[in-house]
Amino acid sequence: MEYIPKEIEAKWQKYWIENDSFEPDDDYKKEKKYILSMFPYPSGRIHMGHVRNYCLGDAFARFFRKANFNVLHPIGWDSFGMPAENAAIKHKLHPKKWTYENIDYMRDELKALGLSFSQTREFATSDELYTKWEQEFIIKMYEEKLLYRKSTTVNWCEPCHTVLANEQVEEGCCWRCDTPVEQKEMPGYYVAITKYAQDLLDDLKGLENDWPSQVLTMQENWIGRSEGLEFTFELTKESRYKLDKQFASYKVFTTRPDTIYGISYSALAPEHPIVQYLVDNKLLSDKKLNAIKAMQKVSERDRATMPKEGVSLELEVMHPLTGERIPVWVANFVLSSYGGGAVMAVPAHDQRDFEFAREYDLPIKQVIVGPDGLIEKMTEAYTGEGDLINSESFTNIKNTKAKKAIIYHFEQNSFGTKQINFKLRDWGVSRQRYWGAPIPFVHCDDCGLVPEKTKNLPIALPEDVEITGEGNPLDTHPTWKHCKCPECGKDAIRETDTLDTFVQSSWYFLRYATNPKKWNKEGINESDSNYWMDVDQYIGGIEHAILHLLYARFFTKALNDLGYTNSKEPFKRLLTQGMVLKDGAKMSKSKGNVVDPDSIVEKYGADTARLFMLFAAPPTKELEWNDSAVDGAFRFIRKFNERASHVTQEAVNSFENIDHSSLDKKEKEARRKVYEALQKSNDVFNKTYAFNTLIASSMEAMNALQVQENDLVWAEGYYILTNILEPIIPHLSWEIADNLFKRKNFKNNIKIKEEVFALDSIALAVTINGKKRCEIEVTPDASKDEILSEAKIASKKWIEGKEIIKEIVVPNKLVNLVIKG
Numbered sequence: 001m002e003y004i005p006k007e008i009e010a011k012w013q014k015y016w017i018e019n020d021s022f023e024p025d026d027d028y029k030k031e032k033k034y035i036l037s038m039f040p041y042p043s044g045r046i047h048m049g050h051v052r053n054y055c056l057g058d059a060f061a062r063f064f065r066k067a068n069f070n071v072l073h074p075i076g077w078d079s080f081g082m083p084a085e086n087a088a089i090k091h092k093l094h095p096k097k098w099t100y101e102n103i104d105y106m107r108d109e110l111k112a113l114g115l116s117f118s119q120t121r122e123f124a125t126s127d128e129l130y131t132k133w134e135q136e137f138i139i140k141m142y143e144e145k146l147l148y149r150k151s152t153t154v155n156w157c158e159p160c161h162t163v164l165a166n167e168q169v170e171e172g173c174c175w176r177c178d179t180p181v182e183q184k185e186m187p188g189y190y191v192a193i194t195k196y197a198q199d200l201l202d203d204l205k206g207l208e209n210d211w212p213s214q215v216l217t218m219q220e221n222w223i224g225r226s227e228g229l230e231f232t233f234e235l236t237k238e239s240r241y242k243l244d245k246q247f248a249s250y251k252v253f254t255t256r257p258d259t260i261y262g263i264s265y266s267a268l269a270p271e272h273p274i275v276q277y278l279v280d281n282k283l284l285s286d287k288k289l290n291a292i293k294a295m296q297k298v299s300e301r302d303r304a305t306m307p308k309e310g311v312s313l314e315l316e317v318m319h320p321l322t323g324e325r326i327p328v329w330v331a332n333f334v335l336s337s338y339g340g341g342a343v344m345a346v347p348a349h350d351q352r353d354f355e356f357a358r359e360y361d362l363p364i365k366q367v368i369v370g371p372d373g374l375i376e377k378m379t380e381a382y383t384g385e386g387d388l389i390n391s392e393s394f395t396n397i398k399n400t401k402a403k404k405a406i407i408y409h410f411e412q413n414s415f416g417t418k419q420i421n422f423k424l425r426d427w428g429v430s431r432q433r434y435w436g437a438p439i440p441f442v443h444c445d446d447c448g449l450v451p452e453k454t455k456n457l458p459i460a461l462p463e464d465v466e467i468t469g470e471g472n473p474l475d476t477h478p479t480w481k482h483c484k485c486p487e488c489g490k491d492a493i494r495e496t497d498t499l500d501t502f503v504q505s506s507w508y509f510l511r512y513a514t515n516p517k518k519w520n521k522e523g524i525n526e527s528d529s530n531y532w533m534d535v536d537q538y539i540g541g542i543e544h545a546i547l548h549l550l551y552a553r554f555f556t557k558a559l560n561d562l563g564y565t566n567s568k569e570p571f572k573r574l575l576t577q578g579m580v581l582k583d584g585a586k587m588s589k590s591k592g593n594v595v596d597p598d599s600i601v602e603k604y605g606a607d608t609a610r611l612f613m614l615f616a617a618p619p620t621k622e623l624e625w626n627d628s629a630v631d632g633a634f635r636f637i638r639k640f641n642e643r644a645s646h647v648t649q650e651a652v653n654s655f656e657n658i659d660h661s662s663l664d665k666k667e668k669e670a671r672r673k674v675y676e677a678l679q680k681s682n683d684v685f686n687k688t689y690a691f692n693t694l695i696a697s698s699m700e701a702m703n704a705l706q707v708q709e710n711d712l713v714w715a716e717g718y719y720i721l722t723n724i725l726e727p728i729i730p731h732l733s734w735e736i737a738d739n740l741f742k743r744k745n746f747k748n749n750i751k752i753k754e755e756v757f758a759l760d761s762i763a764l765a766v767t768i769n770g771k772k773r774c775e776i777e778v779t780p781d782a783s784k785d786e787i788l789s790e791a792k793i794a795s796k797k798w799i800e801g802k803e804i805i806k807e808i809v810v811p812n813k814l815v816n817l818v819i820k821g
Helices: 005-018 048-066 082-091 095-112 128-143 193-202 213-223 237-242 257-262 273-280 286-296 351-360 399-412 508-512 526-532 547-561 597-604 606-615 627-646 649-657 665-688 691-706 711-725 730-740 784-794
Strands: 032-037 070-072 147-157 162-164 182-191 225-235 249-254 265-268 310-318 325-331 342-345 416-422 441-444 448-451 482-484 491-494 535-541 571-577 580-582 762-768 771-778 804-810 814-819
Touching: 005 095, 005 606, 005 730, 032 048, 032 526, 048 070, 048 535, 048 571, 048 580, 048 597, 048 606, 048 665, 082 095, 095 597, 128 147, 128 448, 193 213, 193 225, 193 416, 193 547, 213 547, 213 571, 225 237, 225 257, 225 399, 237 310, 249 257, 249 342, 257 399, 265 310, 265 351, 273 286, 273 310, 286 310, 310 351, 325 351, 342 351, 399 416, 508 547, 547 571, 597 606, 597 627, 606 627, 606 691, 606 730, 627 691, 627 711, 627 730, 649 711, 665 691, 665 711, 691 711, 711 730, 762 784, 771 784, 784 804, 784 814
Parallel strands: 032 070, 032 535, 265 325, 535 571, 762 814
Antiparallel strands: 147 162, 147 182, 225 249, 225 310, 225 416, 265 342, 310 325, 441 448, 441 491, 482 491, 762 771, 804 814
C-alpha cells in the first residue's frame, strides 16, 4: 500500500463528516467524557500553537471514543474583540464580515488536520443567539446584586479606547497593544467576583491532583486571602481642623498586629479620599500637589516595582493604644484596592516600610527581638520570629502568640476587629468598543438604570456603523441607542458599553453541553449540563492561568447559584501545553520564524503534523520546531504503512488464539513490547500525558515485531499498534484498519494480557568490587545460591585465585562480589 497522505486523509475526512462519526450520543445512561480545548480567536489563520492544542484534545477524544465512552468534543469561536475593529480600520471591512470570513477559513484548516470535533455544536460567541442568553445571565446577575454600576478609577488604554481589568494590565501596559495604561475616573459595570473569593480559594483544594500546581498557586496568590486586624486611626484635633468633618478618622488593615507598637508613621494611597480632598482644595504646596498628581497617574501594578516615593500630608493621627502622635504620609506603595488604601507603617519589621522610612528619615522602632537580640543599627527590616519588646503589657510574649492576643485586646475594648481580606478585586466588564456583546441596560431620566426585558433580547449590534478607531460608534449612532424605557415607556438611552470578551469565554463550555436542538429555547439546559459537566479534560495555554480560568470558575459558581447548572467547578482535569518555538523563540511574523501549518499538511500530511506535535516534547513543555524531526515523523508513518503488508488475512483471523508458552524468545519479546505500549497508552490518557514516551514505546514495539517471524504475533501486534496510534495518526490508522481488520473496529477496549509480561529469564549485572564485569541470565525464580553460582562462572577470569570476602545479590538487578586484592 503506497502512502499518499492527500488521498487517504481526504477519504477519511469525507467519511467522518458524512457518517456523523464524532457526534455525541443522546443516551445519558452511557459513561461520558467531555474533552475540550480552549477555543480559538478567529484571527484569520491557525498557528502551530493551535495545532498542538487541538491535536492534544483530539487524541483524548479519540482514545475515549475507542474505549466506548460517550464523548463530547466540541469547537467554537471566541469571536468578539478589538482585533476585529482594528482589522476593520486597516482593511476597511466590517468587523462582522472580517470575523466570519476568518471563521470559514480557519474551520477548513482545522478540518484538514482530521480533528474529531462535533459538527452540530459549533458556534461563535458573536452569534446573536449566544448574545441573547448571555444578556439574560447579566440581567439575572444584576437582579441578584452580582453585577452593579459605579464610578471609579480605572485602567484606561488610549489607543484601544477602552477600560482594562487589573488582570489585563501587564507590567503597566495593555495586554493587547502594549501601550502604557493610564488611570481615569469613569462609570462602569462590575461583576462581584469578590463575593466568591473564599469559595474560589477553598475549591482549589479539590483540584490539587488534577491541575498543575503552578496554576493553583497562581490563582491562590491572585485571590490573596489574608487574616489580620482592622482598626481606626483618629486624626488629632489640629489635623481635623484642616479637613472636612467627614475625615475625622480612617480605617487600616494589618496582617501584623504583633508589630502595632512599632508604628512610626501611617501611609495613604494616592487615591485615598483624604488625599483627594487635600488635592482638590489645594491644601498643600504646589510641589506636593504635583507630586501626588504624578503618583495618581501611575497604575497600581507599576507602582509595585517603582522606588518608594511619598509626600508628607502635614497631618497626624493618634496611636490606638498609646495615644502617641503618628505622622501621615501619602505613599506610592499603598494600594487603594487593598485594605481601604491606608496602612500602619512599622519600618523595623516590614522591608517596604523600612525603605520608605530610610528615604524620608522617619523613626524606626524595634518591637520584636530574634535570637540575636536588639539590633543597634538596622540595615534592613527584621521579619523573623521572636519576643516582643517595647510593647507594654505584651512585652516578652512570642510574637506568634501576640497576634491573637492583640486582636483579642482590640475586640474586647472595641478598638478594632479581626478581619479577612482578599487581594482579588471585582471584575470590571465595561468596554467602550463596538464589537462586543451589548450590555442590556437602559438609562432613563425617571427610572434610572433599568435592565431590558428578557422578551426583547438579544439586544443586537447595529451593522450600519463605521469603525474609525476614535471612540465608540454606538455612542454616535443616529438611532440605535435611542429607545423606550422598559419600566415607564418614556424616551431613554440604551447602554453603549459592551461586555469584556472574557465574559463570553466564561460560560461557553456550558453552552456546548446543551443539545443544539434546545439552543433557541434556553442558554443552558439543566439536565444536559448535569450529564456532561464537568469538563473531564481541558487543554490550553498556561497564559490563561489567572484571567480565563478564574473567570470561568466564578461564572460556573454564579450560574449554579442562579439555577442554571448544578456544576460548581467547570474543569476536572487541566493540561497546560507549552508554547511552540522556532530558533529558541516564540513563533511570530516580526521574528520571521513562523511555520505555516497549511504548508506542513500540504507537504507531509496531517498525520505527520499530529505525530510530530505529540512526539517532539512532553505536552506541558515548550516544543522546539525541528524540520528534520518532522521529516523523521513522516518516515515513521510511511514505514508503518509499508510494514502493514506483512500482515496476512489468515493471521488476522487467528491471532486471538496465540499460545504464548510456545513462542520463542524474539516472539515473546515482541509481544511484551506491544503490550507495554498498550499499557502505557492507558496511563498516558488517564494520568501522565506523556505522549512522547507512548509514541517512542510504539516505535520500539514495531522494531521488535520486525525481528521476529511469527505471522500471528505480527498481526496481533499490528492490530494493537493501529489502535494505540489511532488517536495520534487517525487517517492512516483507519485506512489500515479498513484494509486489514474489517471484522474489528476502533470501539474495542483491548484487554492487557498479563501472560506477556512473565519473563523466561532476567539479566543481572555482575560487579567485582563495585565495577561491572559481565552479565548473567537466570530464571525469575532462581535461588540465591543458583544466582551466585552462575555469577562466579561468568566472572571466573576476574575472581580466579582471589578470596571472596562478601557476596551480595540485589534481586532483579545485580550481583556484587567483593574480593581481596
